[in-house]
Amino acid sequence: MTTSDILSASGPAPGHLDLLESEGIYILREAAAQFERPALLFSGGKDSAVVLHLAVKAFRPGRMPFTLLHVDTGHNYPEVIAYRDEAAAAAGARLVVRSVEDSIRQGRVVLRDPNESRNAHQSITLLDAIEEFRFDACIGGARRDEEKARAKERVFSFRDAFGGWDPRRQRPELWDLYCGRIAPGENMRVFPISDWTEADVWRYIAREEIALPSLYFAHQREVVERGNRLIPAHPLVPLRANEMPVLRSVRFRTVGDITCTCPVPSTARTAADILIETLAAETSERGATRLDDAVSEAAMERRKLAGYF
Amino acid sequence: MSEHGSEGRDLLRLTTAGSVDDGKSTLIGRILADAGALTEDQLSALAAQAVRDGQEQIDLARITDGLTAEREQGITIDVAYRYFATPRRSFILADVPGHEQYTRNMVTGASKATAALLLVDARAGMTAQTRRHTCIAALLGISDVVFAINKMDLVDWSEEAFVRLKGEIESFTERLRFGSRRFVPLSAKRGDNVVRGSEHMDWHEGPPLLTVLEGIPASVTAADGPFRMAVQIANRPQGASTHDFRGYMGRIAQGRLTVGDRVVIAPGGRESTVTEILTPQGPAIAAMAGQSVTVSLADDIDAGRGFMLADATSPPSEAREVTAALCWLDPAPQDSRAPYLMRIGTREVAARVALPESHLDIHTLARGPGGQPLRANDIGEARIRLQDDIAYDAYAACRATGAFVIIDSRTNATVAAGMIEHRV
Numbered sequence: 001m002t003t004s005d006i007l008s009a010s011g012p013a014p015g016h017l018d019l020l021e022s023e024g025i026y027i028l029r030e031a032a033a034q035f036e037r038p039a040l041l042f043s044g045g046k047d048s049a050v051v052l053h054l055a056v057k058a059f060r061p062g063r064m065p066f067t068l069l070h071v072d073t074g075h076n077y078p079e080v081i082a083y084r085d086e087a088a089a090a091a092g093a094r095l096v097v098r099s100v101e102d103s104i105r106q107g108r109v110v111l112r113d114p115n116e117s118r119n120a121h122q123s124i125t126l127l128d129a130i131e132e133f134r135f136d137a138c139i140g141g142a143r144r145d146e147e148k149a150r151a152k153e154r155v156f157s158f159r160d161a162f163g164g165w166d167p168r169r170q171r172p173e174l175w176d177l178y179c180g181r182i183a184p185g186e187n188m189r190v191f192p193i194s195d196w197t198e199a200d201v202w203r204y205i206a207r208e209e210i211a212l213p214s215l216y217f218a219h220q221r222e223v224v225e226r227g228n229r230l231i232p233a234h235p236l237v238p239l240r241a242n243e244m245p246v247l248r249s250v251r252f253r254t255v256g257d258i259t260c261t262c263p264v265p266s267t268a269r270t271a272a273d274i275l276i277e278t279l280a281a282e283t284s285e286r287g288a289t290r291l292d293d294a295v296s297e298a299a300m301e302r303r304k305l306a307g308y309f
Numbered sequence: 310m311s312e313h314g315s316e317g318r319d320l321l322r323l324t325t326a327g328s329v330d331d332g333k334s335t336l337i338g339r340i341l342a343d344a345g346a347l348t349e350d351q352l353s354a355l356a357a358q359a360v361r362d363g364q365e366q367i368d369l370a371r372i373t374d375g376l377t378a379e380r381e382q383g384i385t386i387d388v389a390y391r392y393f394a395t396p397r398r399s400f401i402l403a404d405v406p407g408h409e410q411y412t413r414n415m416v417t418g419a420s421k422a423t424a425a426l427l428l429v430d431a432r433a434g435m436t437a438q439t440r441r442h443t444c445i446a447a448l449l450g451i452s453d454v455v456f457a458i459n460k461m462d463l464v465d466w467s468e469e470a471f472v473r474l475k476g477e478i479e480s481f482t483e484r485l486r487f488g489s490r491r492f493v494p495l496s497a498k499r500g501d502n503v504v505r506g507s508e509h510m511d512w513h514e515g516p517p518l519l520t521v522l523e524g525i526p527a528s529v530t531a532a533d534g535p536f537r538m539a540v541q542i543a544n545r546p547q548g549a550s551t552h553d554f555r556g557y558m559g560r561i562a563q564g565r566l567t568v569g570d571r572v573v574i575a576p577g578g579r580e581s582t583v584t585e586i587l588t589p590q591g592p593a594i595a596a597m598a599g600q601s602v603t604v605s606l607a608d609d610i611d612a613g614r615g616f617m618l619a620d621a622t623s624p625p626s627e628a629r630e631v632t633a634a635l636c637w638l639d640p641a642p643q644d645s646r647a648p649y650l651m652r653i654g655t656r657e658v659a660a661r662v663a664l665p666e667s668h669l670d671i672h673t674l675a676r677g678p679g680g681q682p683l684r685a686n687d688i689g690e691a692r693i694r695l696q697d698d699i700a701y702d703a704y705a706a707c708r709a710t711g712a713f714v715i716i717d718s719r720t721n722a723t724v725a726a727g728m729i730e731h732r733v
């Protein structure tokens with residue numbers, strides 16, 4: 001036993017971040033115990049990176065029991081894909097990738113516009129993957145503070161055989177009792193960091209030194225200013241007349257579909273820098289960066305009803 | 310920011326309650342806005358809405374509006390969770406609607422909380438609803454209650470009105486088992502005594518609401534009471550270096566555990582000694598309530614999920630039949646012959662729930678004779694027969710090991726919440 005072990009043993013009661021961490025681990029262990037084929041949805045984004053980190057910790061010294069599933073929109077930055085593969089390998093996990101491109105090729109997804117955001121189409125690819133691998137639970141990194149429609153989301157969120165979220169079939173969740181019994185074909189979404197805020201996530205990333213895709217940190221990128229947003233200059237995002245890209249120091253706050261994810265001006269080089277920027281942030285995570293959410297206040301809820309989280 | 314801003318910060322889980330129109334949405338909106346939990350985006354969307362509605366001010370109550378369906382119907386029907394923080398404390402607030410289904414929702418919100426924020430309209434005084442909310446908070450074992458006496462602007466900021474109301478509530482709550490009762494006169498709409506003080510109520514010496522909430526004991530404090538931990542998973546990893554490792558995974562629900570402690574595996578009563586504790590921070594000689602751990606024992610005991618590790622000098626009770634306070638949650642009424650399951654800790658056992666021996670009318674707070682099946686939002690006391698032994702404590706002694714839910718094995722619905730050996 002080392003000195004630091006002894007120090008940690010006589011330390012004070014666990015702080016709020018320690019409690020959130022232990023709760024996340026508790027929920028992941030409940031998922032492992034209650035389901036036969038649970039998958040961890042791993043996009044390479046910061047929230048799923050935190051969930052993977054918790055999962056690895058939860059089962060030490062044993063192996064993390066979850067299959068990683070990535071639903072690839074085909075609109076990802078190459079840095080994110082490279083990070084995804086490295087992180088999966090570092091965790092010693094099996095990674096399964098299913099792509100919206102394939103769903104389009106198979107005619108399962110029909111696009112109205114070849115460049116349109118593919119976020120809304122992920123649900124079909126996801127539901128097909130759930131059926132193919134017979135996953136009975138999908139663990140995700142969604143948080144209740146992200147969006148109004150999520151404030152009532154359960155930690156164990158029930159989905160019917162069509163992947164649908166029916167408010168009437170959500171189970172009351174009392175104390176720490178998470179009930180995962182389901183019938184064949186039904187599915188549970190499990191959200192271990194439900195109670196974390198955006199600031200908690202960055203605090204934890206800084207404290208645990210969790211690696212992230214480089215896009216999360218300040219870098220030079222060609223962008224155009226459109227309204228109060230910065231649009232990345234990229235072949236998938238057509239520029240309008242009179243728009244001239246300029247080089248700016250920016251970072252991404254989410255790393256989703258290229259066509260609907262905008263960077264923000266930043267000089268933050270570390271998670272601790274980002275935390276300082278976040279605490280002073282004037283724009284909410286989705287509002288600033290997700291063009292397609294801005295279309296309608298209720299966009300998220302509609303997608304949820306269709307099986308996209 | 311050496312510890313990334315979290316040094317010394319603790320956590321409080323709060324639940325709210327109030328009748329419709331007492332101003333709960335306004336108050337929560339006010340807290341979120343004034344405590345800096347709202348973003349510029351959210352504020353500008355609210356501003357735009359105000360413009361559309363022809364209002365001059367942002368409607369604070371809209372901040373917490375949830376699902377579209379509810380917005381259309383103008384009601385809120387389920388518990389929502391809100392988050393805000395001060396430099397000293399993070400808050401997780403269960404926002405419980407004051408409408409129909411409030412018993413079920415309030416029980417759900419209170420089950421995860423150690424403190425309650427109860428709204429009272431200064432004009433209305435103590436109503437039947439206030440009494441109900443207070444009783445449910447007490448029943449669920451909430452320790453600290455804060456009464457927010459709202460709309461003080463509508464009673465001319467009257468000290469007399471506040472003192473009278475406070476006196477009424479104090480005498481009513483005397484016999485309830487609260488650890489602390491606090492009272493704050495405020496105006497959610499104007500912001501007086503919410504996050505900032507009030508120039509209108511200089512007669513009130515106490516701090517504003519947010520400061521009061523910071524002074525309540527944290528939800529997980531240093532580990533009082535005998536050690537309790539439900540085993541989630543017993544693992545035996547495969548692999549050369551760890552071939553003889555057997556660890557019991559769980560989160561410590563109560564107390565403290567130290568290497569060398571004698572523990573009992575309940576039900577069953579086998580004992581062993583703790584040889585190793587693994588916390589999220591690595592190996593440790595001790596761990597305490599709130600921490601997820603993996604525990605190794607000196608003896609190779611085959612006890613997996615569904616068992617409890619407990620302090621051998623202060624073991625839990627074991628039984629195949631218990632009495633409990635039940636709150637019925639499901640739209641379908643109780644069926645004393647239905648194949649129910651009791652889920653307590655990590656254990657699931659087949660259960661028969663007898664018709665209640667007594668029944669609490671939540672509207673009048675009168676105790677009735679029972680005998681009728683419990684319906685949604687009913688509270689009663691009933692005997693439960695089990696197929697197998699369970700290990701438990703009385704709910705008043707330990708919430709985590711005295712709380713359970715009843716599941717209908719035909720639909721998998723969670724139909725009732727229960728508290729063992731707990732008087733209604």
Ligand SMILES: Nc1nc2c(ncn2[C@@H]2O[C@H](COP(=O)(O)OP(=O)(O)O)[C@@H](O)[C@H]2O)c(=O)[nH]1
Binds near residue numbers: 327370
């Ligand atoms: N004058 C005054 N009105 C208030 C105050 N707090 C809330 N209200 C008003 O009371 C009404 C009901 O408030 P709301 O927050 O929607 O109540 P809820 O049903 O408890 O969520 C609204 O018209 C609010 O503007 C207050 O402190 N003073």
